[in-house]
Amino acid sequence: MSGFDTVAVVDWSAGKRKPAAPSRDAIWIGVVQSGQEQAPVYCRSRIEAEAWLAAFIDKEAKAGRRTLVGFDFPFGYPKGFAAHVTGSNDPLAFWDWLAARITDDEAGENNRFDVASEINRLFDGPGPFWGKPNDTAWPDVPYRKAGIDYATCAERRACDLVANASSSCFQLFFNPTVGSQALMGLPMLARLRQRAGVAVWPFQTWTDAQTVFVEVWPGLIETAVKEVGQDEIRDSVQVRLLARALAGLPPARLEGMMSDTGPEAGEEAWILGAGHGDELIEAARGPQVLTPPPLRNDCFALPAGVDWTPVDDALALLRDRMTPVVGTETVPLMQATGRVLAADVAARRSNPPHPNSAVDGYGFAGAAIGSGAQVLSLVDGRAAAGVPVDAFVPEGHAIRVLTGADLPKGVDTVVLDEDVRTGDGRVAFNGPLKRGANTRKAGEDVVSGEIALHEGRVLTPADLALAAAVGHGTLEVRKRLRVAVLSTGDEIVEPGADASVGQIFDANRPMLLSLCAGFGFDVVDMGRAADDRATVRASLETAAQQANVILTSGGASAGDEDHISALLRDSGAMQEWRIALKPGRPLALGVWQGVPVFGLPGNPVAALVCTLIFARPAMAALSGAGWFEPQGFTVPAAFEKRKKPGRREYLRARIRDGRAEVFKSEGSGRISGLSWAEGLVELQDGAVHVRPGDPVRYVPFGSFS
Ligand code: AMP
Ligand code: MG
Numbered sequence: 001m002s003g004f005d006t007v008a009v010v011d012w013s014a015g016k017r018k019p020a021a022p023s024r025d026a027i028w029i030g031v032v033q034s035g036q037e038q039a040p041v042y043c044r045s046r047i048e049a050e051a052w053l054a055a056f057i058d059k060e061a062k063a064g065r066r067t068l069v070g071f072d073f074p075f076g077y078p079k080g081f082a083a084h085v086t087g088s089n090d091p092l093a094f095w096d097w098l099a100a101r102i103t104d105d106e107a108g109e110n111n112r113f114d115v116a117s118e119i120n121r122l123f124d125g126p127g128p129f130w131g132k133p134n135d136t137a138w139p140d141v142p143y144r145k146a147g148i149d150y151a152t153c154a155e156r157r158a159c160d161l162v163a164n165a166s167s168s169c170f171q172l173f174f175n176p177t178v179g180s181q182a183l184m185g186l187p188m189l190a191r192l193r194q195r196a197g198v199a200v201w202p203f204q205t206w207t208d209a210q211t212v213f214v215e216v217w218p219g220l221i222e223t224a225v226k227e228v229g230q231d232e233i234r235d236s237v238q239v240r241l242l243a244r245a246l247a248g249l250p251p252a253r254l255e256g257m258m259s260d261t262g263p264e265a266g267e268e269a270w271i272l273g274a275g276h277g278d279e280l281i282e283a284a285r286g287p288q289v290l291t292p293p294p295l296r297n298d299c300f301a302l303p304a305g306v307d308w309t310p311v312d313d314a315l316a317l318l319r320d321r322m323t324p325v326v327g328t329e330t331v332p333l334m335q336a337t338g339r340v341l342a343a344d345v346a347a348r349r350s351n352p353p354h355p356n357s358a359v360d361g362y363g364f365a366g367a368a369i370g371s372g373a374q375v376l377s378l379v380d381g382r383a384a385a386g387v388p389v390d391a392f393v394p395e396g397h398a399i400r401v402l403t404g405a406d407l408p409k410g411v412d413t414v415v416l417d418e419d420v421r422t423g424d425g426r427v428a429f430n431g432p433l434k435r436g437a438n439t440r441k442a443g444e445d446v447v448s449g450e451i452a453l454h455e456g457r458v459l460t461p462a463d464l465a466l467a468a469a470v471g472h473g474t475l476e477v478r479k480r481l482r483v484a485v486l487s488t489g490d491e492i493v494e495p496g497a498d499a500s501v502g503q504i505f506d507a508n509r510p511m512l513l514s515l516c517a518g519f520g521f522d523v524v525d526m527g528r529a530a531d532d533r534a535t536v537r538a539s540l541e542t543a544a545q546q547a548n549v550i551l552t553s554g555g556a557s558a559g560d561e562d563h564i565s566a567l568l569r570d571s572g573a574m575q576e577w578r579i580a581l582k583p584g585r586p587l588a589l590g591v592w593q594g595v596p597v598f599g600l601p602g603n604p605v606a607a608l609v610c611t612l613i614f615a616r617p618a619m620a621a622l623s624g625a626g627w628f629e630p631q632g633f634t635v636p637a638a639f640e641k642r643k644k645p646g647r648r649e650y651l652r653a654r655i656r657d658g659r660a661e662v663f664k665s666e667g668s669g670r671i672s673g674l675s676w677a678e679g680l681v682e683l684q685d686g687a688v689h690v691r692p693g694d695p696v697r698y699v700p701f702g703s704f705s
Contacts, residue, residue, distance in 0.1 A: 003066070003251035003254070004066050004067060004068040004212075004246075004247070004251075004254070005033070005034055005060075005064075005065035005066050005067065006031065006032070006033045006034070006060050006065045006066070006067040006068070006247075007031070007032045007067070007068045007069075007070070007243045007246045007247040008029055008030065008031045008053075008056065008067065008068070008069045008070070008243060009029070009030045009031075009069075009070040009072070009216060009218075009238075009239045009242040009243040009246065010027065010028075010029050010049070010053070010069065010070065010071045010072065010239065011027060011028040011029070011030075011072050011218065011235045011238055011239045012027060012046075012049075012071060012072055012073050012181045012184070012185045013025060013026055013027045013046070013181065014112065014177050014180035014181045014183070014184045014185075015108060016107060016108035016109070017044050017045045017106060017107050017108045018044045018045070019044070020044065020354075020388045020390070020406065021386070021388070022042040022233060022236070023233070024233055024234065024235060025235065026042060026043065026044065026235065027042075027043040027044075027045075027046065027048075027049040028040050028041065028042060028043070028233070028235040028236050028238070028239045029041040029043065029049070029052070029053075029239060030236075030238075030239030030240040030241070030242060030243035030244075031056075031243060032243045032244055032246075032247035032248075033060075033065070034065070035247065036346070036449060037240065037243070037244060037346060038448065038449050039347065039348040039349045039350075039448040039449060039471060040236040040239050040240050040348070042236075045106050045107070045108055046104055046108065046184060046185075046188065047104065047105070047106050048106075049188075050188045050191070050192065053069070053188075053192060054192060054195065057069070057192065057195055057198065057211050058195065060211070061195075061196065061197055061210050061211060066210060066211075067210070067211045067212070068211075068212050068214060068246060069211065069212070069213050069214070070213075070214045070215070070216035070242065070243075070246065070272065071185060071189065071213065071214075071215060071216065072181075072215075072216055072217055072218055072238075073169075073178060073181040073182045073185045073186075073215070074157065074160075074169040074178065074182045074215060074269060075091065075186070075189070075200065075203070075213075075215040075269035076091040076094075076157065076203075076267060076268045076269030077091070077094070077153065077157070077169055077268065078153040078154040078155065078156065078157050078169075078268060079153060079154065079157075079264055079267055079268055080152055080153040081094075081128070081152075081153040082094040082267065084122060084123070084152055084153065085097060085119055085122055089267050090203075091203055091267060091268075091269060092190075092193075092200065092203055094186070095186045095187070095189060095190035095193075096190050098115065098183065098186050098187050098190070099186070099187035099190035099191065101115045101118070102115055102183060102184065102187045104184065104187075110184060112172070112180055112183040112184055113132055113137070113138045113141055113172065114138070115183060116129040116138070116140075116141050116172055116179075116183065117138050117139075117140035117141055118140075120140045120141060121140050123152060124152075125148075125149065126142050126147055126148050127140065127141075127148075128148060128150060128152075128153065128155070128170040129141055129170050129172055129179060130142045130143070130144065130145045130148060130170060130171065130172065131143070131144075131145075131171050131172040131173030131174055131177070131179065132172060132173050133173060141172065145171070148170075155168050155170060156168055156169075157169070157264065157268040157269070158262045158263075158264040158265075158268060159261070159262060159264075159265070159268065159269065159270045159271045159274045160271070162262065162271075162274040162275050163217055163219070163220060163271045163273075163274035163275070163277075164219075165217060165219055165271070169182050189213060192213075193213060195211070196210075197209060197210030197211050198210070198211045198212075198213065199211070199212050199213070200212075200213045201213065201214045201215075201258060201270075201272070202258070202261050202265045202266065202269065202270050203266065203269070206258070214258070214272045215269050215270065215271055215272060216242060216246075216271065216272050216273070217271045217273075217274075218238035218239070218241075218242050220242075220271070220273050220274070220276075220277045220280050220281075221238075221241055221242055221245060221277070221280050221281050221284040223281050224241050224245075224281045224284035224285050225237050225238055225241055225284075227285070227330075228241070228474070232348075232471070232473055240348075241284040241285075242280075242284065244283070244284055244286055245280045245281075245283035245284035246272075246273075246280075246283075248283040248284075248286065248287070249279070249280075249283050253279070257272060257273050257276050257279075258272060260275065260276070292323065292324050292325055292326070292327070294325060294591075294594030294595065295321070295322070295323070295325065295591055295594065295595075295596055296321075296591070297591050299321040299322075299591060299596070300317075300321070300577070300589035300590060300591070300596075307578065308578050308579070308580040308646070308647070309577065309578060309579050309580065310579075310580050310648070310685055311579060311580065311581050311613065311648045311685070312685075314577060314579050314614065315613075315614070315617065318614065318617065318618045318621070319617070319621065319627045322596075322618045322621035322622055322627075323621065323622075324478065324621070324622060324623065324624040325481075325548050325549075325596075325622045326478045326479040326480070326481055326548055326622070326623060326624060327478070327479050328342040328343075328476055328477065328478055328479065329476075329477060329478075329479055330474050330475070330476055330477075331474060331475060331477055332473065332474055333464055333467055333468055333472060333473055333474060333475055334464070336459050336463075336464060336467075336475045336477060337459055337460070337461055337464060338458060338459060338520040339458070339459050339475070339477035339478065339480070339520075340456060340457070340458055340459075340477055340478040340623055340624045340625045341453055341454065341455050341456060341457045341459060341475065341476070341477060341478075342455065342476045342477050342478050342624060343455050343476045344451045344453070344454055344455050345451065345452050345453040345454075345467055345470075345472060345475065346449055346450065346451055346452065346470075347446045347447065347448050347449060347450050347451075347452045347470035347471065348448065348470055348471030348472065349448050349470060349471045350442050350443035350445075350446060350447050350448040350470075351443070351445040351446045351466075351469040351470055352440050352441075352442055352443070352444070352445065353442060354406040354407070354442050355406070355407045355412070355439055355440065355441055355442050356385075356404055356405055356406050356407060356439065356440050357383070357401040357402065357403055357404065357405050357407060357414045357438065357439055357440075358403065358414070358438050358439060358440050359403055359414060359416050359417070359438045360401075360402050360403050360416070360417045361401060361414045361415050361416045361417050361419075361420065361438060362376070362378075362398040362399065362400060362401065362414065362415050362417075362420055362422075362427045362429075363383070363393065363398060363399050363400075363401040363407055363408065363411035363412075363413065363414045363439075364376055364393060364397065364398040364399070364410075364411060364413060364414075364415075365393070365395050365410055365411065365412060365413070366412050366413030366433060366434070366435030366436060366437065367395075367412075367435060368395045368396065369413065369431045369432060369433050369435075370431050370432060371430075371431045371432040372430065372431055373428065373429075373430055373431075374428065374429055374430065374431050375426055375427070375428045376396060376397055376398040376426065376427050376428075377396065377397050377398070377425060377426050378397070378398055378399065378400070378422070378425050378426060378427055379391055379393050379394075379397050379398070379399045381399060381400070381408075382399070382400040382401070382402070383399060383400070383401045383402065383405035383406065383407070383408050383411075384401075384402040384404075384405050385402060385403065385404030385405050386404075387405070388405065388406040388408070389408050390408075391408050391409070392408070392409045392410050393408055393409065393410035393411050394410060395410075397410075398415075398427050399411060401414055407439060412435060412436055412439065413433055413434075413435050413436055413437050413438070413439065414437065414438040414439055415427075415429045415433055415437070415438070416438060445469070446466070446469070446470050448470075452466050452467065452470050453466060453467060456624060456625050456626045457625075458520065458625050459475070459477070478623060478624035478625075480520070480521060480522045480623075481521045481522070481548050481549065481619060481622055481623035482521065482522045482523075482524055482546065482547040482548045482549070483516040483521045483522070483523050483524065483547055483548070483549045483550075483551060483619065484523075484524040484525075484526045484543035484546060484547035484549070484550045484551070485509055485512045485513050485516065485523060485524070485525060485526060485550075485551050485552075486509075486526035486527070486528075486529060486539050486540075486543060486550065486551070486552045486553075487506045487508050487509045487527070487528045487529070487552070487553050487554060488528070488529045488530075488531065488536060488552055488553065488554040488555040488563065488564060488602075489528075489530075489531060489554040489555065489602060490530050490531045490561070491503050491504050492504060492505075492506045492528050492554070493505060493506065493528075494506060494528065495507075495510060506528055507604050507671055508553040508554070508600075508602070508604055508607050509525070509527075509528070509553075511604065511607070511608060511674075512551055512553065512600075512607065512611060513525055515608075515611060516551070516619075518705050519616065519619065519620075519704070519705060520623075521619065521623065524543065524546045524547045526539055526542065526543050526550075527539075531555065531561040531563060532563070533563050533566065533567065536555070536563040536564060536567060537567055540552075540567065540592045540593075540597070541592075541593070543592075543595070544592050544593040544594070544595040545593075547595065548595065548622060549595065549596050549597075549598070549615075549618075549619055549622055550592065550595055550596070550597040550598070551597075551598050551600060551611065551615060552564050552597060552598070552599050552600065553600045553601070553602050553607045554600075554601075554602030555599070555602070556586045556587060556588040556599035556600065556601055556602070557585075557586040557601075558586070562586075564588055564597070564599040565586070565588040565599060567592075568588055568590030568591075568592065568597060568599065569590075571590065571591075571592060577589050580646060580647035580648060580685065581609075581610075581613070581647055581648050581649075581650075582647055582648070582649045582650070583601075583603065583605050583606040583609055583650070583666075583668040584601065584606050584609060584610050584613075585601060585606070586599075586601055587599065587600065587601065587610055587614065596618070596622070598610070598611070598614065598615045598618070600615070601668075603668040603669055604668075604669065604671050604674060605652070605667075605668040605669065605670065605671070605673065605674055606668050608674055609650045609680070612630070612680070612701075612704050613650070616628060616630070616704050617629065630699050630703035630704050631699070631703045632682065632697045632698060632699040632703065633697070633698050633699075633700075634695045634696070634697055634698075635655060635658065635659060635660050635695070635696065635698045636658070636659045636660070636692075636693050636694065636695060636696075637659065637660050637681075637690050637691070637692055637693065637694050637695075637696045638656065638657075638659035638660055638661040638662075638692060639660070639661060639662045639690065639692065640690060640691050640692060641662070641683070641688070641689075641690045642688070642689045642690075643683055643687065643688045644687060645685065645686045645687040646685070647685060648682065648683065648684065648685050649682075649683040650680045650681070650682055650683075651663070651666065651680065651681040651683065652673045652674060652676065652677035652680065653677055653678070653679055653680055653681040653698060654676070654677055654678035654679060655678070655679070655698065655700075659692075659693075660681050660696055660698045662681055663676055663677060677701075678700060678701060679698055679699050679700035679701050679702075679703075680698070680699050680701075681696050681697065681698050681699075682696075682697045682698075682699060683696070
């Protein structure tokens with residue numbers, strides 16, 4: 001047997017019972033089952049945690065999953081200690097010795113200082129245990145460490161030194177209270193290890209055991225823990241990341257760490273991974289998505305021998321060849337709108353996390369409510385959102401509850417304020433009432449562990465609400481796609497500059513830059529390049545260094561001054577795309593130093609249409625968001641138009657009175673028509689005769705953003 005199917009990591013606590021709402025310094029359990037990270041489990045008391053663990057161990061064993069359970073307190077004490085107390089140097093004998101003495105209850109009241117006193121009395125002079133809430137109680141436990149000589153046994157174990165842990169298993173009070181955690185944890189382990197198939201590492205043979213208990217220490221992965229946002233409770237982060245690390249290590253590496261113990265381990269125990277912190281930190285960070293490789297040079301190759309490529313074939317080819325080219329980063333949730341999810345987002349907790357009330361009213365057990373008049377005695381207290389009551393509501397009783405409040409114990413149904421009369425410590429209303437009425441079930445929206453949002457999703461404001469509700473403060477997203485925009489042509493001058501005869505203003509660049517910014521991409525303004533091979537080459541070179549995609553306009557034909565196509569052809573990675581499209585020709589697609597180049601036609605109308613129809617979906621795929629299909633609508637035409645078969649046509653259009661009207665001229669230099677339009681009408685490749693009232697496909701510009 002090798003490897004574990006399930007890993008759980010327990011952050012133990014020596015403290016009193018914790019509030020119902022998940023809080024710090026409580027017991028937290030991180031679980032990764034069959035590679036799936038589960039939302040950390042929060043336990044209010046040790047007794048609750050022990051019951052959860054017992055059930056968990058049995059459940060995993062029954063399901064045939066081999067399980068590793070890590071606990072963050074020492075399994076053993078420095079050499080010589082156990083023998084001094086029990087007469088045997090078997091650490092498990094000390095566990096039983098302790099289990100026979102330690103008492104604990106649901107409230108967390110326990111006798112650990114009495115037991116520590118008993119142990120200290122077995123030593124000459126002050127015993128090893130020290131630290132307590134005040135310096136008067138428990139005279140056999142010193143308040144401070146000063147004066148303890150640690151002659152019979154050392155203060156720290158060999159593994160504590162290797163792991164660089166500053167805490168001591170003898171310190172009972174003041175953080176870190178490792179000593180108290182061990183006294184309150186080992187009795188639990190002594191009981192749990194009696195379950196079938198459990199072995200304790202490194203004391204017992206563990207290689208074939210169904211369930212293996214190991215000592216762990218989250219301090220080893222502190223660097224990775226610190227990288228997680230502040231909004232998740234630290235203990236939760238620790239157990240989640242340590243479980244992820246142990247589950248994520250290759251089985252042989254985990255086995256290597258489990259075999260790498262000092263000679264003292266049989267008596268003192270060992271911290272799993274001591275001396276391997278860097279490796280654990282890497283594993284705790286989870287799989288890092290590396291920057292993907294650049295596109296292949298031949299990615300725009302068209303089928304040989306084809307003269308005019310239909311639009312759909314060209315799109316199918318792009319869809320097939322465009323893969324994500326950007327790496328990933330973690331961003332705060334608040335800044336994630338419009339970003340592309342780099343990994344599935346699993347719910348860390350259910351929404352709602354607990355059953356709660358959907359209204360202001362009175363809660364009670366629904367089973368006992370019949371039809372007709374009901375009068376229930378009110379229990380003291382009030383459950384409000386964020387302020388749960390710890391009361392039990394017996395049958396025949398009710399309690400005040402407000403919207404969003406966790407349902408108190410005994411309550412599963414709520415009657416609305418508007419439907420009751422109250423007075424005299426009682427509440428009256430008319431039945432029947434459906435059991436569960438006016439309440440929300442835990443997880444009725446999303447269940448913990450479920451995938452709430454999928455990789456590749458472009459995050460909307462509502463997605464942020466969902467991610468927040470299921471426990472995320474940061475999200476793993478793709479780095480923004482960087483798009484460089486370059487205009488070419490000797491005749492092109494900067495907008496607003498002086499233009500002499502024969503010159504025209506650069507209209508494409510402002511349009512394309514703002515279009516791409518609107519798609520959610522980072523834009524790099526490459527300015528203008530004259531029709532000169534060296535100048536255009538230098539611009540492409542700079543653009544390739546700064547961006548993930550290059551959009552150029554002009555110079556894409558096969559003429560003398562068409563340097564974009566010439567350069568791309570020289571580089572061996574150019575394809576002239578003769579696409580059966582109007583307006584559109586020519587379009588040059590190529591790869592320049594690993595960066596895809598969309599050589600758009602110079603005509604502004606054609607430049608815009610080609611960007612929307614080809615570059616837009618291709619850039620979506622490059623950005624990690626997957627292929628993109630703009631949403632179109634079938635509407636009646638307000639125009640008449642005849643076209644020959646052989647190519648697809650896009651007309652500048654807009655909707656008025658529910659009908660698509662088109663711009664009066666189809667001239668591809670008519671920029672005013674672009675500005676007039678609010679979308680495109682798409683006419684299919686075949687022969688078409690559209691008459692007023694005929695259905696046509698209209699795609700609003702908004703569908704492209
Ligand atoms: P070309 O593709 O370079 O042959 O250019 C086709 C037409 O588009 C020519 O009339 C150019 O002057 C015009 N054109 C090219 N680039 C731009 C631009 N950036 N802004 C406006 N018109 C342009
Ligand atoms: Mg030109």
